[in-house]
Amino acid sequence: MFDIDKWQEILATIKKNKMRTFLTGFSVAWGIFMLMILLGSGNGLSNGVSENFKRDAINAMWLWSGKTSIPYQGMKEGRQIRLTNNDYDIIKDLPGIEYTSGRYYIGGNTFSYGNEYGEYTAITCHPDLKEVESIEIIKGRFVNEVDLKQARKSVVLGKDIYDALFKDKDAIGEYVRINNIPFKVVGICMEGGGTRHRNAYIPVSTGQKVFNGSNRLHNFALTVDAKTIEESQAIETRVRETLARKHKFDSTDESALGSYNKLENVIETMKIFQAIKIFIWIIGIGTLIAGVVGVSNIMLIVVKERTKEIGIRKAIGASPASVVGLILLESILITTIAGYIGLVLGTGLMEGVNFFVEQQYAASAATNGGNGDTLFRNPTVNLNVAMAATMLLVFAGTLAGFIPAKRASRIKPIEALRDE
Template sequence: MFDLDKWQEILSTIKKNKMRTFLTGFSVAWGIFMLMILLGSGNGLSNGVAANFMNDAVNAMWIWTGETTIAHQGLKPGRPIQFRNDDYDLIEKLPGVESASGRYFMGNTRYSYENESGEYTTVTCHPELNDVEKMELIEGRFINEVDILQDRKVVVIGKDIHTALFKEKPALGEYVRINNVPFKVVGVCIEPGSTRNRNAYMPVSTAQKVFNGSNRLHNFALTIDGKTLQESQEIEERIRNTFARKHRFDVTDESALGMYNKLENYIQTMRIFQAIKIFIWIIGIGTLIAGIVGVSNIMLIVVKERTKEIGIRKAIGASPASVVGLILLESILITTVAGYIGLVLGTGLMELINYSMVQSAGDAAQQGETVFLNPTVDFGVAVAATLLLVVAGTLAGYIPAKRAASIKPIVALRDE
């Protein structure tokens, strides 16, 4: 293996056949380069979609009401379904529901502070909404249970509202007027996955009393205790059956009660990307095989060209193992060097693309507002692919090497 004369002979052979060596190495390097590009692109798509899902809890569920379209228990279709506070008390106690927040919809409301004012969206909620939507607090705190119980006039404002109303001033402890009603600012937050932070959050109980909401609720945001698709669907069915009995509508009437199960959507989407990854691996391995076949063909040509030389070697006492080793070392050298070049170029290009995307996207990429994120290949996978290529190149060179070792000296010396 470490015979200097043997390595000098291999290098001399490569120098004499530069074009042949280049074409052989190019087929190998191209194969692993394309494998790295394909794997990196597949990871980039998968990471981007997964990051978008992570803006909210993966096990989140949203429920809203509509109108019935099916007659049920003597009641005509077209009947509006309305949630109330007792529905919130009911849903948070259902098996499989981890946390729940109700919302009374206020729409766009007028915010003012000193000489500044503007219209923004007010989200009325319970403290558990932060379990679902995962707001990032810059200052202060989020709505808590005491705010709900005491109907406190407090509000958590988005970063854009803070910038528009307060400019560079601190907002915590200050009072903003919401539809001319003073509310104390207790927090400033950033919404996940959004570059427009124009929402404000206030206790739902306060909104119902101050803005004539009675005990009405418009929708629920939940997190559920479901790890698999089947478990999440069972919880969804349990919730639908519960509300169908309470509000007397047909359980199959989807217009009466709308539901979005994020876990179900997440699992199905990730299955699609798993299938895409498998497809990418198939294409990449096919490209590698094409390179390996190229190496094998070139080595066959090498044996053919060096038939007389091999005959002379055997005639003066060279063993079959030395002949096999000489040809195998040449195959391993070309495969290893070319494979490493393809690996470096492929991973380097993916890292460059990733760096460029992070620099150009800025905050949007960090917050998950992209479908292509971190298109890099795991180092272990890259090394394993290169080692696989070297082993396969060795096997590809073994067949012609074995054939060369079996040639009789007298036959080799007669070869034209």
Template sequence: MFDIDKWQEIFATIKKNKMRTFLTGFSVAWGIFMLMILLGAGNGLSNGVAENFMRDAVNAMWLWSGRTSMPYQGMKENRQIRFTNADYELIKHLEGVEFTSGRYYISGNRFAYGNESGEYTAVTCHPELKKVESIEIEKGRFINEIDILETRKSVVLGKDIYDALFKNKEAIGEYVRINNVPFKVVGICLEGGGTRHRNAYIPVTTGQKVFNGANRLHNFALTINANSIEESKAIEDRVRAALARKHKFDETDRAALGSYNKLENYLQTMRIFEAIKIFIWIIGAGTLIAGIVGVSNIMLIVVKERTKEIGIRKAIGASPASVVGLILLESILITTIAGYVGLVLGTGLMEGVNFFVEQQYAAAAAANSGNGETIFRNPTVDLNIAATATMLLVFAGAVAGYIPAKRAARIKPIVALRDE
């Protein structure tokens, strides 16, 4: 392995055929370079989509009421389904449900403070909405259980509302008017689901009492304890069945009870990206194999050109193993160096792209109060993947040189010496 004469001979052969060696190495370098680019781009898309899902809790589910679209137990279709606070208590205690919040819609939400005013959205909710929608508190606090029980006129303002009404002045403890009803500001927040923070959150019981909602609720936001599509569907079916029994409609009636299961969509999307990664590996491996085949063909030519030399070696006592070792070392050297160059260039380029993407993301996040949208994030290649690719190259180089090496080892000295 460390025979200096053998290495000198290998380098002399490479130096003698510079263009051939360069083109052979280029095909291998291009193969691993494209593999790194494809893997990095696939990771970037996967990470970007996953991050967008993470803006709310990944295991979130939303339910809303509608009108029945089919008869049920002698009752006609087109019946209005109306949720109440009792439905909130029902859902909250179902198996598999983690956090739950109900919502009563308020229309015509005009906010005012001093001489400033604007149209924004007032969201009535329970405290657990903070976990369902990944709401980040920038200052103060979120709605709590005491607000719910005592129907306090408390409000948590989205960052955009605060900026528009207070102009960077202290807001905690101040009162804003929502449809001419004063609410005390208890917190400033950043919403998890978007780049515009134009929602304000008030206790659902207060919204029902102040805005004539009685015990009415329009929809529910909840998180579920599930790790697979099958588990999430089972919990969703359990919730639908419980509400269907209570309100007397067919549990398969999607018009009566609409739902959006985010975990199911997330897992299905991630499965698609896993399939894309496999496809990328197939394409990249195919490109790499094409380069390795090129190396093997070149080594066959090398063996052909050096047939007489190999015959002389064997005639003076060289063993078949030494002949095989010589050809294998040259093949491994070319593929390893060329592959490493392609690996470094590919990972380096993706690191450069990642730096540019992060700069753009940071600028977007700063412009949108820390909540930038993206579909492409961290397009880098894992070090384990790079190490695996390097080992694959060494193995491929050995395979590429093995067939020509075995052919060289089988050459009989007398036949080799006659070769022209």
């Protein structure tokens, strides 16, 4: 079982060749250290991008009108396409549509309360915009159907607007003036994980009536019931074809009806990060292999240096298996200890980076209404992955030592004793 003499001999050999052992172990430790750094960095970038995607619903889609660029049924290009409330009624009932909001932009407007004022953006919308753009209500409520039907002068303020106009005072039930028209504050919100909350939301019916919008809509924000790019594109095509028939333009004309499909963008981006992770694994494993090859080379040198000693061992009765075991144990010992050191240093460094990143994120969130802004988040390595990498390293170290060990076991005593 546990042969103390064998271990003492291995330790004596390592102690005798300190520099060689150190360089061998360093190459292995560096390999797994770099693998942990690469994997952690890849996870950090992937998590950061995923965090930013959460600012809106992942399956969100936006459509906006423009001018035709393709002649259609005898009509020339350059026609302005105008979306209306009727288009909203049509789109929200189409199969595959979950939440829908028409939006009419009023643009830059002067908001005032008492002696405080500022230039902000007022967006007219339907209640579903809260779900589409992941708007978080921190006090009060969002625009509702009653506001819409009665064209109430209700407004939901972005937190930045509230902070600028009201400071620490309670704003719910108070009136702010938008372009000198009073609106009752019904809620305070933060905009789906963003770091700037400078938009105010009012019922679309109110905005159209008060700001001379008639039944005009500038764009639609909606979410679709789709899990794949193909499903999402099919729903988008259905919406485009429906609007194209109504407004008489080519459904493929991107200038007439522009669109942005977030689910498609999310899936494509995640595919890129999957490819990056695979690339990182290839580089990391290549680095590990380089270290393991170094172990194998050193073991070959060890066998060469100890040829006479091995010959004497075999001459006095040592079995080939015992010779193989001796060389393998030395290889496994160096690989395991060096690999563990590299693993601890690599994961420790990434945990330290993670702590620093979280501190920065928390500081950013504290100054931006509870929402941080980062492209790098949680750059740590899964414990199972780290352990699997260590086991892989030990296995590779065993394999690296096997070839020299096998060579040692085949040495004939008479030839070894003649070796100079």
